[in-house]
Amino acid sequence: MADLTRDDVAHLAGLARIDLSDAELDRMVGELGVILESVATVQQAPIADVEPMSHPLPLVNVTRPDVVRPSLTPQEALSGAPESEQQRFSVPRILDEE
Amino acid sequence: MTTDLTRATAAELADLLGAGSVSSREVTRALLDRTTAVDGVVRSYLHVDEDGALAAADDVDRRRAAGEGLHALAGVPIAVKDVMATRGLPTTCGSRILEGWVPPYDATVVRRLREAGMPILGKTNMDEFAMGSSTEHSAFGPSHNPWDLDRIPGGSGGGSSSVVASFQAPLAIGTDTGGSIRQPAAVTGTVGTKPTYGGVSRYGLVALASSLDQAGPCSRTVLDSALLHEVIAGHDPMDSTSVDAPVPAVVEAARRADVSGMRIGIVRELTGEGFQPGVQARFDEAVQHLVDAGAEVVEVSCPSFTYALAAYYLILPSEASSNLAKFDAMRYGMRVTPDGVDAPSAEQVMAATRDAGFGDEVKRRIILGTYALSSGYYDAYYGSAQKVRRLIANDFAAAFETADVLVTPTAPTTAFRLGDKLDDPMSMYLNDIATIPANLAGIPGLSLPSGLADEDGLPAGFQVLAPAMVDDRLYSVGAALEARLAAAWGGPLLDRAPDLTEVSR
Numbered sequence: 298m299a300d301l302t303r304d305d306v307a308h309l310a311g312l313a314r315i316d317l318s319d320a321e322l323d324r325m326v327g328e329l330g331v332i333l334e335s336v337a338t339v340q341q342a343p344i345a346d347v348e349p350m351s352h353p354l355p356l357v358n359v360t361r362p363d364v365v366r367p368s369l370t371p372q373e374a375l376s377g378a379p380e381s382e383q384q385r386f387s388v389p390r391i392l393d394e395e
Numbered sequence: 396m397t398t399d400l401t402r403a404t405a406a407e408l409a410d411l412l413g414a415g416s417v418s419s420r421e422v423t424r425a426l427l428d429r430t431t432a433v434d435g436v437v438r439s440y441l442h443v444d445e446d447g448a449l450a451a452a453d454d455v456d457r458r459r460a461a462g463e464g465l466h467a468l469a470g471v472p473i474a475v476k477d478v479m480a481t482r483g484l485p486t487t488c489g490s491r492i493l494e495g496w497v498p499p500y501d502a503t504v505v506r507r508l509r510e511a512g513m514p515i516l517g518k519t520n521m522d523e524f525a526m527g528s529s530t531e532h533s534a535f536g537p538s539h540n541p542w543d544l545d546r547i548p549g550g551s552g553g554g555s556s557s558v559v560a561s562f563q564a565p566l567a568i569g570t571d572t573g574g575s576i577r578q579p580a581a582v583t584g585t586v587g588t589k590p591t592y593g594g595v596s597r598y599g600l601v602a603l604a605s606s607l608d609q610a611g612p613c614s615r616t617v618l619d620s621a622l623l624h625e626v627i628a629g630h631d632p633m634d635s636t637s638v639d640a641p642v643p644a645v646v647e648a649a650r651r652a653d654v655s656g657m658r659i660g661i662v663r664e665l666t667g668e669g670f671q672p673g674v675q676a677r678f679d680e681a682v683q684h685l686v687d688a689g690a691e692v693v694e695v696s697c698p699s700f701t702y703a704l705a706a707y708y709l710i711l712p713s714e715a716s717s718n719l720a721k722f723d724a725m726r727y728g729m730r731v732t733p734d735g736v737d738a739p740s741a742e743q744v745m746a747a748t749r750d751a752g753f754g755d756e757v758k759r760r761i762i763l764g765t766y767a768l769s770s771g772y773y774d775a776y777y778g779s780a781q782k783v784r785r786l787i788a789n790d791f792a793a794a795f796e797t798a799d800v801l802v803t804p805t806a807p808t809t810a811f812r813l814g815d816k817l818d819d820p821m822s823m824y825l826n827d828i829a830t831i832p833a834n835l836a837g838i839p840g841l842s843l844p845s846g847l848a849d850e851d852g853l854p855a856g857f858q859v860l861a862p863a864m865v866d867d868r869l870y871s872v873g874a875a876l877e878a879r880l881a882a883a884w885g886g887p888l889l890d891r892a893p894d895l896t897e898v899s900r
Contacts, residue, residue, distance in 0.1 A: 378726055
């Protein structure tokens, strides 16, 4: 299961939205293979009838009254934006041409 | 009490400030001057806020002069790991992708520091997005260990540990996802506490793995950690995972420093093989000190710990791959336009930005997490890891039926040399073997110095673990051991560290 190919890593990088160079892909195939082989040992643990635990606390939904409170100004909210105009985030085109 | 303000503990500074013997400006100035003298070689800070720290100090001094009732630590300066949002101060998380970002708000921890009147000296260096055990994964270069500048100060909070160990700050804030407060404390001869998960708000903390991350104190003494713990802990409505329960009486416990009748559990799986002989020897001596102080030693077994590292390195990347999706070049941070693409799409910009902005370790973990969560592999990897997590929590629960606290060496070795493990991720990951189980189960842990290893003369760490929300017990045990060790050594361990001022000239 841990024999990850270069194509697999390229596919995963695509899913993760990271453009990896050819050199990065080559290096990462080897590194991820070693790591995956090691972490795959979780399957050898006696986990057959064990309830998964996703979080250390029993989580409950937290709500608050729906009332207006002070918040960031538009200027503050946009202060870290790479580009903005008319009090909005300015982003590259989202839809393809076809 | 020392007259050198940079070497005074936070508790000593609080007394001096309260008595009016010294001003916060004098203390802050002394620490900033120390930074000017030594940080060129230690490189603890990514950003020093001289003006902001002095202004906060002046404000406290003015309020004290006016007779206002102030917090016990008012006027005591502090450094903050660059993973916490600080209004008006750059916050990079050790990453190029956030270079130059200035948050418009404060993390809850930072807000509480400011409300207590603690001047913030600056932001400390860290592994990028807290991924690492050496601070070598910082995009801005590593921090160095004040005991030996060729060695790592631990990670990911190496800036926070080294700033305290090199007397540039009496206190610092760290975050601990798999040991990033405790392991840096161990290798720099300082004290670090990971509170119970949910005991300190994560609001405004740039998340690595949300079910594991916990902010906490870095200091030079156990009492100082307790004092800071009390400032930052407590329920926060801004964090839905924040525990709504009273903060354990940690300061009282640190002052009491009593272990008589306490059952100290030694974890069989976290001792002996794989631990450096000098680290193990200091651990054994420390246990004997606790016995001399009236504690009883019991051996406990936690068989599932064998799988803890593997489970952690599946759960962490899975959560990280999700958390780091927000770095999409749209709302804040870096934006890179791909070469040779006419009118690139948002998706192309995102992919180019994340390639340019993230370092190797971050990319590695995001892709590992993407794989572990992907259809067809989810049950084999992430699902199995979650089940192992349950087994580890069960092991702790059983151990705490036999023992009041568990103790282990904090890290298996003393500080390794910079560069030694950079090309071997698994070897780097192994350094967290004794700290990771606590994060998976959500329980609190504290590391304090146990002495210097014979092989290399470098600090070793002693870890104390307690059940969830019983953080006070860490401080009772830690303070009792610290007092006995200091008596045996004839003073604090850090007095033996190089002064660094000669080096930096």
